[in-house]
Amino acid sequence: MKHILLLVITLTFFSVETTIAQHKSEEPKGVDNVAYKWGKMALDATASDTEKFKPRPTITSRYLGLIFTSIFDAWSRYDENAIPVYLKAIDRRPIDEQTLSNKEIAISYAAFGAMKEYYYSDTEMFRKFMMELGLDPNNTSMDPTTPEGIGNLAAMATIEARKNDGSNQYGDIAGSDGKPYFDYTNYSPVNTADESTDINRWQPKYFSDGNGGQYAPGCLTPYWQKVTPITMISADQFRPGPPPMYGSEQLKKEVKEVVDLQANLSDEDKALVEFMRDGPQSVQQAGHWLKFAQDVSRRDNHNLDQDVKMYFLTEITAMDAFIASWDSKMFYDYARPYALVHEYYKDKTIKAWGGPGKGVIEMKGQEWRPYSPDIFLCPPFPSYTSGHSTISGGCAEVLRLFTGDEYFGESVELMPGTLTEIDSAFYGKPVTITFPTFTESANMAGMSRVMGGYHIQADNVAGLQLGRDVAAQAWEFYNEHLGN
Numbered sequence: 001m002k003h004i005l006l007l008v009i010t011l012t013f014f015s016v017e018t019t020i021a022q023h024k025s026e027e028p029k030g031v032d033n034v035a036y037k038w039g040k041m042a043l044d045a046t047a048s049d050t051e052k053f054k055p056r057p058t059i060t061s062r063y064l065g066l067i068f069t070s071i072f073d074a075w076s077r078y079d080e081n082a083i084p085v086y087l088k089a090i091d092r093r094p095i096d097e098q099t100l101s102n103k104e105i106a107i108s109y110a111a112f113g114a115m116k117e118y119y120y121s122d123t124e125m126f127r128k129f130m131m132e133l134g135l136d137p138n139n140t141s142m143d144p145t146t147p148e149g150i151g152n153l154a155a156m157a158t159i160e161a162r163k164n165d166g167s168n169q170y171g172d173i174a175g176s177d178g179k180p181y182f183d184y185t186n187y188s189p190v191n192t193a194d195e196s197t198d199i200n201r202w203q204p205k206y207f208s209d210g211n212g213g214q215y216a217p218g219c220l221t222p223y224w225q226k227v228t229p230i231t232m233i234s235a236d237q238f239r240p241g242p243p244p245m246y247g248s249e250q251l252k253k254e255v256k257e258v259v260d261l262q263a264n265l266s267d268e269d270k271a272l273v274e275f276m277r278d279g280p281q282s283v284q285q286a287g288h289w290l291k292f293a294q295d296v297s298r299r300d301n302h303n304l305d306q307d308v309k310m311y312f313l314t315e316i317t318a319m320d321a322f323i324a325s326w327d328s329k330m331f332y333d334y335a336r337p338y339a340l341v342h343e344y345y346k347d348k349t350i351k352a353w354g355g356p357g358k359g360v361i362e363m364k365g366q367e368w369r370p371y372s373p374d375i376f377l378c379p380p381f382p383s384y385t386s387g388h389s390t391i392s393g394g395c396a397e398v399l400r401l402f403t404g405d406e407y408f409g410e411s412v413e414l415m416p417g418t419l420t421e422i423d424s425a426f427y428g429k430p431v432t433i434t435f436p437t438f439t440e441s442a443n444m445a446g447m448s449r450v451m452g453g454y455h456i457q458a459d460n461v462a463g464l465q466l467g468r469d470v471a472a473q474a475w476e477f478y479n480e481h482l483g484n
Helices: 002-025 034-053 057-076 100-118 120-132 147-161 249-263 267-278 284-300 304-332 337-344 387-403 438-451 457-481
Strands: 349-353 360-364 407-414 431-437
Touching: 034 057, 034 100, 034 120, 034 284, 034 304, 057 100, 057 147, 057 284, 057 304, 100 120, 100 147, 100 304, 249 337, 249 349, 249 438, 249 457, 267 407, 267 431, 267 438, 284 304, 284 387, 284 407, 304 387, 304 457, 387 438, 387 457, 407 438, 431 438, 438 457
Parallel strands: none
Antiparallel strands: 349 360, 407 431
């Protein structure tokens, strides 16, 4: 009888060990790992936010940065060395609890809690996803010995730590009257949409409202340089030197470059301009690079640990890159090509894109416009440095550092003109854009903004460098929090 009982115990133990071994060998990879799935959910939520509230790339970059910080913090308690950013005084779990299942549960509750806070209007979508994962969305445990509790605590710690970070998320800064993201710095542009008194400074422009009228949007979050960074010491830590001023030979050449490029856009150029302007799913720049990071995950068949770390690194870089870019934008308050071309080529006949459904035509310089639809003619904030260049330069660099290789190798097939023209007769032929390396992808993103007429080259070059400076700081911060 004792021999039979011993055999049963031995067989049972062997069965459990075999199951664990099988689970380890069959760990979900690529699109199947839970971190990847939450990354996709974050992209869906960002696209939804854009649809509901119009593009607000500074704000959504903060959302994504904090969501993936919450996820990282929850995961860190099930890693041997990682150090959380905001989840203080919560012990690391013992090695026998550092299982894939516990990590999946912890990061899911962290993601769920953070997304409910930042993308609150899509809470029902998140609840449904939790249930699809077999998790109870009503579990609000704060027990630091369970993965559910650690996930909930990680989200709460991040939310609390960032409540007074300068973003004015709750509209509670003096003078905001409860209006979220209200400009508490009282920024007022030197130039109005109707009159320019200083050509070196930013001028608002009229957009179509889509209903036959027009309006001049105000500056988007002109106080964003006051938001507390995650990895940087201060918003102005890497502030570049000044852009070229009106009357300089450099500015004259760079404005001419914009005019020449925009008048001669190939189908490939137009597709690149549109792809970088709108991005996949309209998720803005931080989301765009999260999408690129997911491309890497699929390509390299990442597991959960790798994706948690990569998304955290990429999105805190994007968040801080926006803060750094806005510091430069608001410090220099610099003009965009929209106004500069009008000034340099006033009453001169030039060839340029005439607007949706018109193609390239002859016009007076003061009629020039970027290659953009009427409802979004150009970004409504100062130009220097280019946000696309800054965020792309930063995120490309950290992806290069994370993977240990320049190679990217992604491509996308597009129909040029579909996001700009109103008449399909002006669509180009389908083209394939290839992104060979991370660095080249950032360079392409930056150059697309010059080709489209949103920036001069100085905005792009300084932006790419600013992004890479932020990336170096973020990489150091990231490695510290890995416990390296």
